[in-house]
Amino acid sequence: MTDSRPIWWSAADVETPDAWIAAFRALTNDERSDELGLAAAIFIARIRRRTGRGPTFSELFSELFPHDQLHPEWPSGLTYPVRATIHHAFRLHVAIQWKRGGWISWDPGVERSLRVGPTFRERSRARQAARAR
Structure with missing residues (x-):
């Protein structure tokens, strides 16, 4: 028998509530994922510029x-440990969508390695070039 629960819900022995699935889809659909990915990259760039390292997740x-x-x-x-595991996994899998879109990147297992991705860098360069004209 296959487990139909999303990977980010695998810490719980109960079925994934529909509201959680809807929330994940709302955060990771193409339009919302790009909007949030851009917002994430802007925040990461701002923190890196100010501190020299990336923010934590x-x-x-x-x-x-x-x-x-x-x-x-x-x-x-x-239980609290199960909720904490789900919360972490949910956020990670939302961020993976932003990474797939090229908005952000990070090194697995390396604290404060969040950085902007190639899509953000490309759009940032294009925007700066347009301003220079």
């Missing part, structure tokens, strides 16, 4: 979702 998601609007209510009965 926690800092990035706190900036983009300041009132923890990232996900719906938790189903009852999930």
